[in-house]
Amino acid sequence: MVVFKMTQDKLIEDSVDGDLPSRIQAKEFYAKYEPREILGKGVSSTVRRCFEKKSGKEYAVKIIDISGEKGETYQVEQTKKDTYREINILRMCAGHDHIIELHDWFETPTFIFLVFELCKRGELFDYLTEVVSLSEKRTRIIMRQLLEAVLFVHDKNIVHRDLKPENILLDDNLSVKVSDFGFATVVNKDEELTELCGTPGYLAPEVLAVSMYDNAPGYGKEVDMWACGVIMFTFDFQFIHSV
Secondary structure (H helix, E strand, O other): OOOOOOOHHHHHHHHHOOOOOOOOOOHHHHHHEEEEEEEEEOOOEEEEEEEEOOOOOEEEEEEEEOOOOOOOHHHHHHHHHHHHHHHHHHHHOOOOOOEOOEEEEEEOOOEEEEEEEOOOOOEHHHHHHHHOOOOHHHHHHHHHHHHHHHHHHHHOOEEOOOOOHHHEEEOOOOOEEEOOOOOOEEOOOOOOEOOOOOOOOOOOHHHHHHHHOOOOOOEOOHHHHHHHHHHHHHHHHHHHOOO
């Protein structure tokens, strides 16, 4: 995730392209925040840096399009349902040092705004690309912080289901912030999940099995630990091939 400097003309151009809601559509958001440059884009969302007018602090706002212009009605309803679930889960996880903080949120008939703490060092994936390899000490620090976050989440009966370097952000001190809880869900005791979701390459065998075989059992919190193992293997693989 890279921060780009943009002129006011460029911001206006983005607004015309539909990336920014009009100030009439989102009065409540614009009353408190001023959006700036794009940090990232998804299929139905855009992430921008923004300033809180009262405090002057920087945040990242995820602007989710629920207008229906980019998908069918059922897709829009599913996006709204998933976003509400994500908001609820982020509230359950509030206050942990290594989980992204949801600072604020707003909803209009056409957009949902999620205001997060801004992690200026961006994605762990980009950091790995930049440094090429991690030292054993840095690997231990990152993995310990990641596992502390996962333990906290699991203690609240939440499964993340999409842990990967792209969903792990780094703050100014290179401290881990687990993000993107879009696939996360609360799992009840003895409940087994059967949905196929996540990212290929980080999926546990039981997630794949339940999508392929009718008689395969479901899965639970353990799938997050598998993903953590894949992430750690990625660190080790980079270290080995750099020496």
